[in-house]
Amino acid sequence: MSVLNHPPTGLQPILKPQAHHAPGNFITKYIFSTDHKIIAVQFLFTTLLMMIVGGALALAVRWQLAFPWESMPIVGPWLFAAEGGQISPEFYTMLFTMHATVMIFLVIIPILAGTFGNFLIPLMIGADDMAFPKLNMLSYWFMWPAIACFGLSFAYAGGPAAGWTSYPILADLAQAAPGSGNAQTLWLFGVTFIGFSSMMGSINYMTTIINMRAPGMTFFRLPMTIWGLFITAILQAFALPVLTAGGFMQVADRLLGTCFFYPSGLVINNAAPTVGGGQALLWQHLFWFYSHPAVYIMLLPVMGMVSDMLSCMCRKPLFGYKPMVISMSAIASLGFIVWGHHMYTSGMNPAVGMAFMVATMMIALPSAVKTFNWTATIWGGKLEFNTVTLNCIAFLSMFIVGGLSGIFMAAVPVDVYFHDTYFIVAHFHYVLFGATLFGVFAAIQFWFPKMFGRMMNEKLGKTHFVLTFIGANGTFFPMHFLGMQGMPRRYADPYLHGYLEHLVPMNQFMTISAIIMGLAQILLFINIFYSMFWGPKAGRNPWNATTLEWAAPSPPGHGNFDFVPMIYHGPNEYAVENGDKDFLMQSEKECLPPDKKHETDTDETETSE
């Protein structure tokens, strides 16, 4: 394990103290911190905690599908003593609603933008912190009101019952889903708070990336990670206001009777007919105008991070850097005009559906280009199978499935059959779990030494990977078959319908796989907490990577760099010919000739210089 032992050529150490004042006591340092690295770690632990919650909810859903109406083990008799431990259909609705809500809004979006965005942006572009450190702190602390709202709506107010898509009329009028009165309103407030949090983050990221790049860091020298986060921030900033507005309209409908989303004459639950003038379809347009770009918000940062990690692990420059950037931008811009593919069967004008279909088909193209480029990056590399590599390959392997099954869904006539069946559930789990979460596992393993100064355990990491990979495929691949059979999603008991009766054994297999996958996550937590304290110490650059964060100490101190960062190269200069080592850091002007070796001195002596 070689360490960056010397100040890279051409760098000057920082002599004067930090521009902004150093953190003071425990509270300003670890709790209300404005340091982007601490905030990133706060986001990391919060989202991992939420991942446990979301995973538990998923397991409860899986339990009901495999063993309908049977007492849930362990928690069943305690939660539903009155029903003999059974999950009621109302509770089942709450379960899948909250599973999606937690996983999307409290795990994936914040772990990507919040954790890795926060941690990596200043370090990779050579800034000492974010442009707006206080805003950054607020963006973390706005997560908690959201968590409180979601938690209250679930535990106290009776549960939101309209799915994470919150379609009116079910979500719009309290009488449509008895018991969801305050819960749905609280849920909407939760979404609004998490929206504030994301928005503050995205403004900060954009400003930081545009204004605070180190000298020499041109846009086309930005690491792919930064490109992913940058484009994501732009997507957030443009799409999120629409969801927030829609959310407020729905809250107004619920509390003030403004009737944006419900028409006249509906007789719901024997209540008096509604007097309205609105249209339920409007919500779907507003919602998907945000939530389709949100799919890319949940994917692009991972694509960027995997590009960097894969290139480092293969010891080979990223194949097609510019095509990668262009295809990422293409995905983002096309991502704004494909929201209608969620609505092929919604009753919107079918001709419009056709236009959305063409755009959706075309968005498969940049994704394909990216896949080919990643494969070409591996080709001719010098690879070592460590946990990071394995998770990256899993990302690629499963993203291919998710991407290809998307083509079925893009084809309108075929989608009509697959819409709201388990086929779509399989598709987005392959993308969001298969691609995003495996990418996140890789990223945790990869940047952990920079975050905490210690390496993660390889054996635990590999075991976690194998179990998760098998569990994930065992859970999600059969979902395609359920979809083929026409099993609709969000059914508490699909076996009520004759044509689905024979699917019980398959669902039981999937549930067992899901339990394996869930249990495997315990290893991840053990690994994280064990390695934080007892892992082997990492030097500055344990992976021999090229990007700027690896030139900083591990973990970087307040203000990040102990030298003035200057950028001389693109981000992935591996396999350098005629050098003393096979990589050239972005901050190094040139490699030393191969015969000259550096004296090895430790990190400590260097910092004491």
Place this chain on the structure above:
Amino acid sequence: MGKGWCLFFLFWPVAAVASCAMAPFVNWSFPYDNAQAASNLGIRIDGLFYLILVITAIVFIGTQAVLVYALWRSVNNREKRAMHIHGNHKLELIWSIIPGVILLFLSIYQMNIWADFRIKKYFPEAAVKAPLAEVTARQFEWRFRYPAIGKKLQQKPQSDDLYSVNELHVPFGKPVLIQLRSDDVQHSFFLPALRVKQDALPGLQIPVWFEANKPGIYDLVCAELCGWGHYKMKAHVIVESDGEYQKYLKNLTQKQFYDGLGKIASKDSSRESEAAEK
């Protein structure tokens, strides 16, 4: 160890392809024992599905195989350093243009099916002229309103309309059109056997046409979350010959207008004659 991991990443695509290949034989493919769609349009949709399946299967096998081979090569790379290459303009062009052409072909190819299915101009005329029934979804059942025998379906319910719940009878061999609406929240009219799905939007009436080509009893389910009882909107569509269908309507008329004294026929015929006079 490298070999083991390569096999690991090879194993799962093989398992995936194998399970897909055996799907039709173990009842994992389309519903009703992998039966053909019960409508001609459904068969065309399945055709499109199989076309995409073949294309994606080739791409899937190709990419996974190349991926594993690339992994195999890089793990066993005996060179001192990896290949120093930043990209290849020609390759980028090739692998943008080929998928682009395939995707464009797919999008144009499917337009006809979609137009026949959903665009009103292309609906079969016979079906549009005489809609079969009005389907009203509500929490948590399906209600059907047929016009009286020999009459046309009116926008507003008529006194002689026939009603049924959770059981829709449809003649086969001719296109039928239903008017889909919802009484309360959003629902979705999903007929897996005919590959038909259409959301019922509150406040709108949406025409849906289909043509069953063989008799049978098919499940009708709700595919849009509509509340806690979403899963139990269980109904059937009974596809039968035209004669049987007419008989069913007659039975329904008798049941509905039976006054307890056995005077159905007279009431029925007087109504019919009234209608004829008009």
